[in-house]
Amino acid sequence: MFTETKKSMQWGEETLTLETGKVARQADGTVIATLGETSVMANVTFAKAPKPGQDFFPLTVHYQEKYYAAGKVPGGFFKREARPTEKETLTARLIDRPIRPLFVEGFKHEVLVMCTVLSHDLVNDPDMVAMIAASAALTISGVPFMGPIGAARVGFVDGEYILNPEIDDMDELRTKPDQRLDLVVAGTKDAVMMVESEAYELTEAEMLGAVKFAHEAIQPVIDLIIDLAEDAAKEPFDYQAPDYSELFAAVKAAGETQMRAAFALTDKQERTTAVAAAREAIKEALTEEQLEDANLGSAMKKLEASILRGDVVKGGKRIDGRDTTTVRAIESQVGLLPRTHGSALFTRGETQGLVVTTLGTGDDEQIIDALHGNFRSNFLLHYNFPPYSVGEVGRVGSPGRREIGHGKLAWRALQAVLPAATDFPYTIRVVSEITESNGSSSMASVCGGSLSMMDAGVPLKSAVAGVAMGLILEDDGDYAILTDILGDEDHLGDMDFKVAGTENGITSLQMDIKVAGITPEIMEKALAQAKDGRMHILAEMNKALSGASDFSVHAPRIETMNIPTDKIREVIGSGGKVIREIVEVSGAKVDINDEGVIKIASPNGESIQKAYDMIHSIVAEPEEGAVYTGKVVKIVDFGAFVNFFGKRDGLVHVSQIENRRLNHPSDVLKEGQEVKVKLLGFDDRGKVRLSMKVVDQETGAEVQTDKSTD
Numbered sequence: 226m227f228t229e230t231k232k233s234m235q236w237g238e239e240t241l242t243l244e245t246g247k248v249a250r251q252a253d254g255t256v257i258a259t260l261g262e263t264s265v266m267a268n269v270t271f272a273k274a275p276k277p278g279q280d281f282f283p284l285t286v287h288y289q290e291k292y293y294a295a296g297k298v299p300g301g302f303f304k305r306e307a308r309p310t311e312k313e314t315l316t317a318r319l320i321d322r323p324i325r326p327l328f329v330e331g332f333k334h335e336v337l338v339m340c341t342v343l344s345h346d347l348v349n350d351p352d353m354v355a356m357i358a359a360s361a362a363l364t365i366s367g368v369p370f371m372g373p374i375g376a377a378r379v380g381f382v383d384g385e386y387i388l389n390p391e392i393d394d395m396d397e398l399r400t401k402p403d404q405r406l407d408l409v410v411a412g413t414k415d416a417v418m419m420v421e422s423e424a425y426e427l428t429e430a431e432m433l434g435a436v437k438f439a440h441e442a443i444q445p446v447i448d449l450i451i452d453l454a455e456d457a458a459k460e461p462f463d464y465q466a467p468d469y470s471e472l473f474a475a476v477k478a479a480g481e482t483q484m485r486a487a488f489a490l491t492d493k494q495e496r497t498t499a500v501a502a503a504r505e506a507i508k509e510a511l512t513e514e515q516l517e518d519a520n521l522g523s524a525m526k527k528l529e530a531s532i533l534r535g536d537v538v539k540g541g542k543r544i545d546g547r548d549t550t551t552v553r554a555i556e557s558q559v560g561l562l563p564r565t566h567g568s569a570l571f572t573r574g575e576t577q578g579l580v581v582t583t584l585g586t587g588d589d590e591q592i593i594d595a596l597h598g599n600f601r602s603n604f605l606l607h608y609n610f611p612p613y614s615v616g617e618v619g620r621v622g623s624p625g626r627r628e629i630g631h632g633k634l635a636w637r638a639l640q641a642v643l644p645a646a647t648d649f650p651y652t653i654r655v656v657s658e659i660t661e662s663n664g665s666s667s668m669a670s671v672c673g674g675s676l677s678m679m680d681a682g683v684p685l686k687s688a689v690a691g692v693a694m695g696l697i698l699e700d701d702g703d704y705a706i707l708t709d710i711l712g713d714e715d716h717l718g719d720m721d722f723k724v725a726g727t728e729n730g731i732t733s734l735q736m737d738i739k740v741a742g743i744t745p746e747i748m749e750k751a752l753a754q755a756k757d758g759r760m761h762i763l764a765e766m767n768k769a770l771s772g773a774s775d776f777s778v779h780a781p782r783i784e785t786m787n788i789p790t791d792k793i794r795e796v797i798g799s800g801g802k803v804i805r806e807i808v809e810v811s812g813a814k815v816d817i818n819d820e821g822v823i824k825i826a827s828p829n830g831e832s833i834q835k836a837y838d839m840i841h842s843i844v845a846e847p848e849e850g851a852v853y854t855g856k857v858v859k860i861v862d863f864g865a866f867v868n869f870f871g872k873r874d875g876l877v878h879v880s881q882i883e884n885r886r887l888n889h890p891s892d893v894l895k896e897g898q899e900v901k902v903k904l905l906g907f908d909d910r911g912k913v914r915l916s917m918k919v920v921d922q923e924t925g926a927e928v929q930t931d932k933s934t935d
Contacts, residue, residue, distance in 0.1 A: 230457040234449050236260070237388040239349060241446065243361050243453050253459065254366025258358035260389075262346035264294075267358035269366040272335040273462070280522035282328060283335045286321040288313050288355055294345040295596040312595065314629045316340075316352040320359050323376075323411035323418035326739045329369035331466045331523065336368060347597045350392045353378050356411055361450045367459035373450040374411050374418060375443030379435050381406035381427065386438040392597055408432075408734075410439035414447050416741040417748075423637035426687075426730030429752040437745060469520035476524045480507035485532050491545045493575045493663045493711075494616065500529070530717040534697045537714075538705050545574070545711060552692065552709045552758050557672070557769035559680040566777040567681025569769070571673035573709070573762075575663035580673030582681040584780040585652035586826040587816035604643055605654040608632030608670055614662040615712075631667040632657070635691075638671045638725035638733035639678075642686040649684060650783045650824050664711040665693035671725045671733075672766060682776030689732060690762040691725030694755050696747065698740060706751050708758040719743075724755040728763060781814070781826040784833050788821045792844040796823070803843070811836035842871030847913070849906050852920055852927065857898045865890045867915055869902055875913030877902060884918050901925045 231244040239261040249255040254269040276283075290313055291306060292299045299306055309317070320340065328336070340355040356376035364373040380387035382403055390404070405425035412418045417440050424432065480503050487499035504525060508516060515521065533544060541548055553574030562568035567582035590601040608631045612619035624632075635657065643653070655677060657670035668691030675689040695710035695718040707714055715721050719740045725733040736748075788796065796817060797804050808815055813827035813836040825836045847853070847870045855869030864878040877900075879890050887893065894900070901922055902915040921928050 230453060232449055232453045232456075234445060236445065237442075239389070241357070241449065243358075243449060245361075245365060245453065245457050252362075252366075253368065254362040254364075256358050256361040256365065256453070257343070258354050258361065259344075260354045260357075261349045262344055263349040263351050263354050264342075264344040265351050265355040265358045266341045266343055267355065267362040268337075268339045268341075269359070269362040269368065270337050271366070271368045271462075275333045275519070276335070278517075278519055279333045280519055282325070282333050284321065284325055284328070284338070285336070286317045286324075286338045286340075286359070288316040288320060288340045288342075288352075290342045290345075290351065290596050292596065294342045294351075295347060297596065300594045310594075311629055311633070312352075314626050315633055316355060318626055318630045319352060319409065319411075319419070319421060320356050322737050323356075323374050324359065324363065324370070324372065326418065327371045327374070327413070329371065329464065329466055331520070332369050332464060333519070334368075334464075338363070342596065345596045348391050348393075349389065350378065351596075353389065353409070357446055357450070361453055364450050364454045365458040367462045369462060369464045372413060373447055373454070374413055375446035375450070376409065376411040377439045377442045377446070379406065379408040379410065379439045379442075380404055381408075381424075381431065381435060386435055388438075388442050406432075406435060408435050408439065410436055410443070412440050412443060413741060414444065416738065416743055417736070418738050418741075420734055420736035422734045423640060424726075424731050424733065425641045426727055426732060428730050429749075429756055432731050432734055433745065433749055433752060436748065467520050469518065469524055472515055472518055472520055473524040473527055475511060475515060476507055476521075476528055479510035480504070481528065481532070483507075484528060488529070488532050488536075488544050493545075496544065496713075497616075526717070529713075533713060533717050534699070537697050537707065538699055538703050541705065543707065543711070544713060549705050550708045550754060550757065552761050555762060555765040557676055557766050559676050559769050564779055566780040567677045567679070567683070569673045569676035569680055571669050571676060571766075572661070573665075573669055573672075574711075575661055576666055576669050577659070577661035578666060578669040578673040579658040579660050580670060580677040581656050581658070582674075582677040582683065583654045583656075584681055584683075584777070585654065586781060586783060586814050587650070587652065587818075587824050588814065589652040589654070603646055603652045604636070604640060605652070606632050606636040606639065606657070606670075606674060607654070608635060608657045608659070608667070610659045610662065610666065614659045614666075631670065634667045634723065634733060634735055635670040635674055635725075638691055639674050639689055641732040642675075642689055642727060644684045644686070647785070650785050651683075651781075653678065653681075653683060662712070664715055665691075665709065665723070667691070668693050668723055668725065672762060676766060676769060679770060681780065687727035687729065688763055688766055688770070689725055689727055690759050690766060691723060691733070692755055692758040692762060694720070694722035694724065694751050694758075696720035696722065696743070696751065698743070698747075704747065706747070706754050708754055720751075722751050722755070724752065724759065726756075726759055728760065779828070781828055782830060782833060783824050783826040784837060786823050786825070786837060786840065788817075788823060788840070788844040790819070790821045793817060793819075793821055795843050796840055807836050807839045811839060815840070845871075847873060847904050849904050852901060852903050852925055854899060854901050854925070855915075857894050857896050857900060860890050860894055860896060862889065865894050867900060867902055869904075869915065873913065875902070875904070875915040877915045877917050881905075881914075881916040881918055903927065 227247045229246040233242040242259040252268040257266045342351045360373045363370040380390035408422040483503040490496040556572045558570045655674045659666045671691035695707035695714045698704040698719045721737045723735045813832040816824045853869040855867040859866040901920045905914040
């Protein structure tokens with residue numbers, strides 16, 4: 226019934242298996258990839274004809290984590306997987322980025338790639354398995370895909386690169402200082418197509434070495450996919466790339482002069498208006514048949530690219546007048562919003578980010594429900610890209626894939642310099658509002674985020690800056706590396722290479738390649754040029770830091786204390802009764818974890834102290850020989866019980882009340898009376914023995930007793 230094909234190999238510490246022919250046979254290509262006991266199914270379908278008038282490549286990639294894969298039931302009310310999580314969105318982008326440039330030029334048929342996590346062993350991250358499965362499914366589907374690609378994750382411990390480290394080693398990277406890198410690389414047999422990483426201040430040489438290590442490691446994966454395709458691939462789809470050379474010649478003749486003049490304008494708004502006018506002029510010169518050609522958009526883009534790219538490579542001059550290494554003018558300002566905990570306005574040319582930091586307590590931590598378990602994050606970074614930032618109108622809704630991806634990139638860049646939670650027990654939320662954009666708003670978010678957190682009083686280990694690099698690579702091998710790229714240079718160039726870091730090293734690297742043939746030498750030069758740009762930006766940022774404020778008066782103060790774990794129950798109380806009372810009486814927020822770490826938060830120092838004292842009285846042990854102020858809670862014939870330490874009571878024997886014989890304790894005491902007592906010690910049964918007569922009831926000082934009256 227089934228015609229199955231299965232290929233396996235040893236890859237690192239695990240076995241990688243690819244299989245097809247048994248499941249989802251109506252899809253154009255289906256592959257189930259398994260690494261260890263983590264399995265991901267990738268399904269590829271594509272339309273056999275483009276939609277009429279389609280002028281772009283409609284590729285859609287979905288990645289889904291099914292909770293059953295890890296033997297879990299989804300959280301929440303509906304108990305069903307709903308909208309994509311951040312991890313699912315980021316992984317879908319991770320798969321999309323390296324495969325998109327590998328479809329044959331001009332192919333505009335709709336393509337759908339769906340990756341579903343079927344099993345998760347809690348050791349091997351399914352994102353890498355999904356990328357491999359998607360590549361294999363595309364390769365056998367018959368779609369005009371110039372792959373396959375392979376993908377691998379690399380760690381860096383004690384100077385050694387680690388292939389596909391276990392998932393526990395990569396979670397919350399900044400809590401594991403021995404693990405300095407989480408790098409994902411995807412590439413073909415000959416070229417690296419995509420890099421994504423977070424790092425702990427790696428040098429350029431260490432980062433480049435990691436990329437090379439990963440590219441070598443994916444070679445056997447690519448060979449395995451080719452081996453599978455040789456036995457299971459469908460016939461290639463009969464597709465002929467469109468020849469629009471005549472249309473391009475007509476477009477060039479009609480508008481090259483006006484388009485070149487438009488790109489000579491250095492102001493973005495003026496240039497955008499002039500380019501739009503040039504396009505309209507070209508359309509007016511074309512015939513009706515040419516206007517209806519689906520390749521008109523491609524011809525227009527080719528003309529624009531040839532103008533922009535040629536001027537840069539041949540003359541070294543860019544459309545805004547800069548040379549290839551100059552960073553646009555930078556202006557930084559901190560503390561501009563009066564009520565926020567920290568704020569910064571970072572402007573670089575026509576890109577601007579208003580970045581705000583808010584400090585919260587443990588209650589504000591993000592609870593993340595992942596396949597491999599629930600965990601908390603105390604650092605959040607959210608990126609917003611409204612239409613007005615590029616002078617456009619458009620719909621405003623929930624964050625899209627781009628906003629989530631750019632926010633995560635900035636998060637990765639900043640996470641390495643955050644203080645340890647034990648040193649700075651706050652939840653940190655950074656929000657980047659992109660108010661202007663013309664290239665590299667994610668790197669503006671990194672710079673603004675660093676400044677904003679410093680303005681809020683967050684003790685960062687170092688300032689972080691980011692810069693976006695570009696590449697123009699011509700067919701004859703000539704190339705130009707561009708520092709601080711513009712939006713048009715990103716759109717019409719061959720590489721988007723974002724590097725963020727401190728003075729000491731790289732904290733994040735993201736690279737997307739649109740063409741094959743990026744050599745290690747080009748990457749090495751790009752990294753070196755990016756370092757120069759980063760150092761320049763850091764120097765400009767430092768000019769604003771002299772105006773940074775102290776810890777905001779509007780932010781909560783947090784004090785921490787540690788208690789024995791066997792005392793946690795006493796602090797919480799039955800049904801939370803005790804801790805609720807502490808919060809109500811003190812006015813402070815109180816958070817306690819399973820390790821006995823208590824965080825007390827309030828803008829009011831007196832509230833913090835009151836909560837601290839109440840907790841201390843519960844968990845501390847009374848000291849023998851110490852004097853305490855207590856309250857008489859019960860009088861009996863043989864003495865009085867005094868509440869002297871938290872909820873701790875002790876007996877003052879009738880002989881220890883005064884230096885004279887009493888008929889009854891009630892002769893001098895009454896319930897509710899405040900007295901001063903000394904802790905004499907504990908009897909054989911652990912009962913507390915107190916004395917009043919050895920303490921001056923006015924001053925609380927110890928006094929000598931007349932032993933004859935004892």
